[in-house]
Amino acid sequence: MAQGRDEPHAEVAILMGLYHGEAFLPQQLDSLLAQDHGAWSLTASDDSETPESAALVRAFARDHPERSVALRRGPRRGFVRNFLTLLERAPRDAPYLAFADQDDRWFADKLSRAVAALSRVPATEPALYMAATEICDADLRVLGRSAPFARPPAFRNALVQSIGGANTMVMNRAAADLASDLAATVPDPASHDWWLYQVVSGCGGTVLFDPVPVMSYRQHGRNLVGANISAGARLDRLRRLLGGEFAALNARSLAAIAPVEARFTPDARAAAAAFRDARQGPWWRRLAALRRAGVYRQGRADTAALHVACLLGRL
Structure with a gap:
């Protein structure tokens, strides 16, 4: 896809939903530290009934005091509402917002590719970036990659199909403001990523799909949503x-x-x-x-x- 230029000092507020993620969370946190776009903060919302995931986030914050890391108690209403609540309460000053799952591993250029692409869109226009993924097993052995798409992202596609996982999504400030203003008012959609695709495209915003994989999408026995490549x-x-x-x-x-x-x-x-x-x-x-x-x-x-x-x- 056509790339703009990464804005190295533009903060990306990363919103991570947690639910008993202690098995794979350390690798995901390490992949955040490895980002070549260094300007990011992390807010995690923990829906777990046990303290292990929260303890890992607290330890991460202690070990990296230079980072802005916040931990919140989740709403305990399922993963969709957990992410929508994160969106509703997201920082209002960050130019970009990104969703993150607890069990993936981001490639080092994930954020920089997203920011570069979004920087080509006027700041006043809602814009949503999503990307392909490398599908892996629980040990990060590669199984394949997400399906390529021949037709452009648009509202008429969004009405009947979700084409980008929330774990790849990054949005600009205009899209974040639009979505966060609406997040508390909507009944729970089937998925938060599908809803965002519909909202941004339906409101006349720009939806960008990057065909280059930006992360290892881990498939394991506790995935709440999995890949569909076979x-x-x-x-x-x-x-x-x-x-x-x-x-x-x-x-x-x-x-x-x-x-x-x-x-x-x-x-x-x-x-x-x-x-x-x-x-x-x-x-x-x-x-x-x-x-x-x-x-x-x-x-x-x-x-x-x-x-x-x-x-x-x-x-």
């Missing part, structure tokens, strides 16, 4: 798309953006209204509404399955 995972995704699960996720997604739609562009509001119409009524009206909505997923087969789901009334 053939079996794709078949399972198709099964869920044509079953009832995708319809339930869409219902939650639409409920979560409803309080935000007044800020959407007219085009995004029209697309959202047409997509809602595609979920109800007789089949011919549903299909006509889906065409009006113009929504798409990144793969042709997935987009075709979207139309089949619409035809079957499972959208």
Whole structure:
């Protein structure tokens, strides 16, 4: 992707959700220290019932007094609300905000690539950066990489697909202000990364996808959300798309953006209204509404399955 120039003194406020993360947290914290963009702070929100993760963060803060490290008690309402609460209470003076999971390992240029890309967008325009990942097992052995995307990120894609993990996301101040103002008012979305993609694109902001992997995305037995790169995972995704699960996720997604739609562009509001119409009524009206909505997923087969789901009334 086209790169701007890294702003070495522009602070990135890193927001990390914790939940019994002691097994892998030290490696993730070490990868923050290894960033070639050195201007960052860390706020961690701990949803754990035991003290081990919090103790590691406190020790990290003691060992690195030159760093701004804050630890908060999480809301204990699930990982999505933990991250939305972090966003709601995020520092208001940092030019950039980044989400971080507790169990990944960032490459040294993760923040610098994000800041360089975001610096190309006018500061008054909401902008969201996300990137590809290197998929690894629990011991960081490489299994593959996240799927490439042929079509551009846009609201009509965001309505039906989340393409970037929150663990890769960095946003500029305008996007952070937009999202943090809304975070407390929305019902819990299916995922915070999907909601952010919808909100920033729906409000006319810029969404940037970096095809270069920026981190090791660790897959292990305690992942709350995992990668979907295998053939079996794709078949399972198709099964869920044509079953009832995708319809339930869409219902939650639409409920979560409803309080935000007044800020959407007219085009995004029209697309959202047409997509809602595609979920109800007789089949011919549903299909006509889906065409009006113009929504798409990144793969042709997935987009075709979207139309089949619409035809079957499972959208």
